[in-house]
Amino acid sequence: MGRLPDKLRKRLVDREKTNALRSLPKEIQGIDFSSNDYLGIAKNRIVFEKAKAILSDKEIFNNGATGSRLLTGNGSIFSEAEKLLREFHKADSALIFNSGYDANIGLFSSVPQRDDTILYDEFIHASIRDGINMSNARSYKFNHNDLEDLYAQILRVEHNGGSNKNREIYIVTESVFSMDGDSPDLKAILDLCRKYQCHLIVDEAHAIGVLGSNGNGRVQELELQEGIFARIITFGKALGCHGAAILGSEDLNKYLINFARSFIYTTGLPPHSLATIIAAYKFLTSPGGLVQRDLLHENIAYFNEEIERLGISSSFIPSYSAIHSCIIKGNNEVKKVAQKFKNNSFDIRPILSPTVPEGKERLRFCLHSFNSKEDICTILEQLAQEIN
Ligand SMILES: Cc1ncc(COP(=O)(O)O)c(C=O)c1O
Numbered sequence: 196m197g198r199l200p201d202k203l204r205k206r207l208v209d210r211e212k213t214n215a216l217r218s219l220p221k222e223i224q225g226i227d228f229s230s231n232d233y234l235g236i237a238k239n240r241i242v243f244e245k246a247k248a249i250l251s252d253k254e255i256f257n258n259g260a261t262g263s264r265l266l267t268g269n270g271s272i273f274s275e276a277e278k279l280l281r282e283f284h285k286a287d288s289a290l291i292f293n294s295g296y297d298a299n300i301g302l303f304s305s306v307p308q309r310d311d312t313i314l315y316d317e318f319i320h321a322s323i324r325d326g327i328n329m330s331n332a333r334s335y336k337f338n339h340n341d342l343e344d345l346y347a348q349i350l351r352v353e354h355n356g357g358s359n360k361n362r363e364i365y366i367v368t369e370s371v372f373s374m375d376g377d378s379p380d381l382k383a384i385l386d387l388c389r390k391y392q393c394h395l396i397v398d399e400a401h402a403i404g405v406l407g408s409n410g411n412g413r414v415q416e417l418e419l420q421e422g423i424f425a426r427i428i429t430f431g432k433a434l435g436c437h438g439a440a441i442l443g444s445e446d447l448n449k450y451l452i453n454f455a456r457s458f459i460y461t462t463g464l465p466p467h468s469l470a471t472i473i474a475a476y477k478f479l480t481s482p483g484g485l486v487q488r489d490l491l492h493e494n495i496a497y498f499n500e501e502i503e504r505l506g507i508s509s510s511f512i513p514s515y516s517a518i519h520s521c522i523i524k525g526n527n528e529v530k531k532v533a534q535k536f537k538n539n540s541f542d543i544r545p546i547l548s549p550t551v552p553e554g555k556e557r558l559r560f561c562l563h564s565f566n567s568k569e570d571i572c573t574i575l576e577q578l579a580q581e582i583n
Contacts, residue, residue: 214526214547223542225537225541226540228541230561231561232432233432234484234488234491236475236478239435242471245478246467247470249470249473255466257270260465261462269463272466272473273291273464280428283409284426285420286420288444288448289441289442292440292441292458293439293462295427295439296325297439298429298441299320299325299398301441301451302396304326306365306450307332307365309332311364312352312356313327313335314334314335314336314393315327315334315337316369316372317336319398320400340379340380345387346387349387352364363394364394366393368381369398370412370413371399371401371517373401374520375512377512381419382419395422395424396425398426398427399413399426400427401432401516402516403432403434405433409485410484424447425441425447426442426443428440434479436468437464437471437472438468490565491564494563497568501575505575505576506579507583510523518559523558523582526548529545530545532578533545536558543559545557545559560574
């Protein structure tokens with residue numbers, strides 16, 4: 196085998212020294228408080244059987260897409276899934292990408308141009324950051340969920356832009372932040388965008404399936420869809436399967452098909468992925484889906500009541516989503532607490548720096564429809580003993 200260059204080995208050693216070395220976990224064991232499968236759809240037998248039935252009804256027996264969607268990889272099942280997404284999410288167009296990562300790098304690397312500016316919340320997901328880094332536009336972060344800072348930055352960009360009429364401003368946020376579980380004031384951000392003619396892009400990865408009627412997301416819950424330039428929705432979280440889509444205008448759709456390199460230069464999703472996406476959406480809108488969403492929201496409310504009762508709410512970032520983060524400073528410290536939970540058969544993950552800023556290391560609890568109240572109560576009582 197070829198030898199890893201010394202400078203790369205040194206990077207690994209540095210990670211080890213800060214107790215931040217990543218490695219693949221063994222088979223997941225313990226009660227799930229860490230997966231993104233908020234509604235239990237990833238293991239839902241009804242959805243699995245429905246996806247199989249969709250494929251056999253259509254007599255689709257292909258294992259793979261066979262090429263890029265622009266070449267041989269675009270079966271009619273893509274059109275069916277995209278039609279469903281357009282209707283469900285009240286969007287003029289929906290374009291399916293292989294993952295949320297691909298959707299974000301495709302969008303941000305191709306849409307903002309050299310004269311343009313991207314203003315992004317400092318806590319946006321790595322996939323958006325990577326897309327921004329691939330773009331030729333200028334980019335600046337604003338303080339997390341801080342409208343005043345965003346406003347000041349818009350004014351600064353406006354001022355510096357002078358008479359250049361050829362420049363656009365893109366503002367990027369998430370409707371539920373993946374590491375903090377909190378949400379921005381989307382309506383106020385959209386008002387700012389309207390006033391200063393900025394384009395608002397919202398990543399809804401952790402809101403789809405959880406928020407909004409039938410789980411259609413935070414943007415639709417607030418009825419803001421008409422004003423949003425692009426929404427990123429992903430299927431690997433509450434939908435329990437895989438893939439993502441960008442919702443927007445028909446022109447944006449046409450543009451991405453022509454210029455988003457992560458859409459163009461890759462093999463399309465296989466038919467069974469599309470069938471699973473369709474089946475998962477059908478489940479979301481069924482009585483069974485409603486039951487799971489209600490159970491999830493009961494658990495979110497119960498979790499918040501319990502952290503109040505136990506006097507530990509000040510260690511948590513306030514959240515009404517499925518993600519609840521308890522700050523425990525230091526990689527060593529947070530790893531130690533997570534290990535204790537693991538020994539007690541709970542799967543709760545420590546989130547280490549540099550994934551989050553130093554001093555903001557945390558235990559990240561992901562709540563699900565299938566978590567029992569007893570388990571929630573037990574973990575929080577154990578946590579209270581650790582941190583009090
Ligand atoms: C906010 C956000 N956007 C995008 C992604 C990427 O989605 P996917 O897992 O489908 O690549 C994630 C996944 O962690 C995410 O949390």
